[in-house]
Amino acid sequence: MIRRLAAALVLLVAVAPAAHARDQGAPRWELRWNPSPHKDGVAAFEALEDDRRGSHPEGLPHVYAERGAWRFDSHTVDRDGADRQRNEARGMRDGRGRALEIREDEVWRISWQMYIPDTLDATTSFSHVWQLKTSDIGTPVAQLSLPVRGGVQKIEARHWTLADNTTRPFAAHDLEPIQNRWVTTTVEIGASDRGYLRWILQDGRTTLVDQRIDDIDLHWSDEQYNRPKWGVYRSVRSAGLQDTHLLVRDLKAWTLGPVNPPVTLPPPDTSAGAHEAERVGNVFEGAAEPVYCRICSGGRKTILIGGNTYDHTRVRGILSETSGPREMTVHAVVDGAQTFRISVNGADSAEVTMTGTRERVATATVPVTLIAGVNDIRFFNLSARSPELDKIVIR
The missing domain is CATH 2.60.120.260 (Galactose-binding domain-like)
Incomplete structure (x- = not known):
């Protein structure tokens, strides 16, 4: 009995380091972004798209930090062109002011809490509260949108196919039950030519949606990079639009496994003139x-x-x-x-x-x-x- 016990202990000691080594080598989620509304304010983002057409200067700022959250105001008079409104923040900056870039073959998880009031309704035309875009292509890569489906207001996750500029919804939930309350949403992005997109929606400890779609193209530009956008971007071609807002807090972003090194760029021209x-x-x-x-x-x-x-x-x-x-x-x-x-x-x-x-x-x-x-x-x-x-x- 003692011999068998001793042998088992030797085997355990021999196996444990190998198992530990395998654990050490497995990719892990690394927290890359955790900004604070109080400390970082809107400097947490790469840039603001706050009434960039100057349609409503009396309403400025439309994007700002307030009481532990970022607030995105949208008024019926706001215009970003003839048929739409846009007050968004784009991209992520770390504590040193560097842009965080979602590049080819990287895997990212982005999580936040959002408060959608009942004045921010779904619309019969486009209405988005989050987007993933690359700067040199107008078509969005992915979105969280507020459409009306069969007469019912929804919050919907979708991606786009670039070749035909077509939206592809893959998950949805009724909007009204989550309005006027804080809910948590998480988006996982496998940014490759054959990548994946996962959307999780939670109300407290209750998971309302956890849906993933695989083998989709989420890498569109070799030169540029994907970046998230938060805010209200909606068409004015819907009945019943109201002055409204969106609140966002507890923003976090992680990467899984290796990330690409910084891009090497040519030096600026320092010659005279x-x-x-x-x-x-x-x-x-x-x-x-x-x-x-x-x-x-x-x-x-x-x-x-x-x-x-x-x-x-x-x-x-x-x-x-x-x-x-x-x-x-x-x-x-x-x-x-x-x-x-x-x-x-x-x-x-x-x-x-x-x-x-x-x-x-x-x-x-x-x-x-x-x-x-x-x-x-x-x-x-x-x-x-x-x-x-x-x-x-x-x-």
Whole structure:
């Protein structure tokens, strides 16, 4: 008996380290993001889309921290274009101010509590309270939406297929029972060409939904990255819209297993007369924003310029010792033939048409007139999307 017991102990000691090693090697969830409304405020996000068209300045701010939560207000007068409202926060920033990027073949779990009041109803057109998007593609990757299905208000999880720009719902729950109360929602994202999406909805300790869909494409852009968005984004083409809000708290994000290293980007152009489009201090209005660009100097370009009166950018801080004519070379990524309108210091605009392909940076040289001192050049287009601005060089 004693011999058998001793043998068992030896076997246990021999096996335990191997089992422990296997446990140590298994991927584990690592907490990457846990912001505080009190400490971090809206700096927890990459950027705000707070009435970016300027339709309701009296209502500002529409996105802010309040009493331990982030609040997203939406008024019936708010407009983000003719047919929609948008007051959202996009992306995640860690405590050091770095953007957290959901990249290819990474697995993320994002969890939060949300409070949907009964004034935030489902609609017969689109109405979203969370989205997953990549910056250079307008189509969302995934969403939590508030539709009406068969006359019943729902909260619905869906993903999109890019080829046909079609939404694919895969899970839903009745909306009214979870309004006017805090509920917890979790989204797991396998960000690959054959990835997965899982949605969990909980009311206290009760799990209302736990649904997963596999073998779906959740990696759309080799250059950009997926990022979540919270807030109210809805169509005005639904009856009975009210002034409303959404509350979000207890935001957390984890990764499972390895994450990709930071992207290596080209250095900025520091030569005399060069001004990067993404430079701190430049103005990005409407949807215009700087994003990654492997072929651009500084590794970034400004996208979503033009197509309306709202989306434009201004390169600021252009110093000139004298007044007079100069030459400006515009560097941009162009898809076919596209046009900028350029206004120097608010003067009448000139048209600059560029041609090229998305595989290389194109250039165009035009005359500009500067003043002695600090100059400001606005890039816009009222009717169509412009090229994606890399930098300008003034001689």
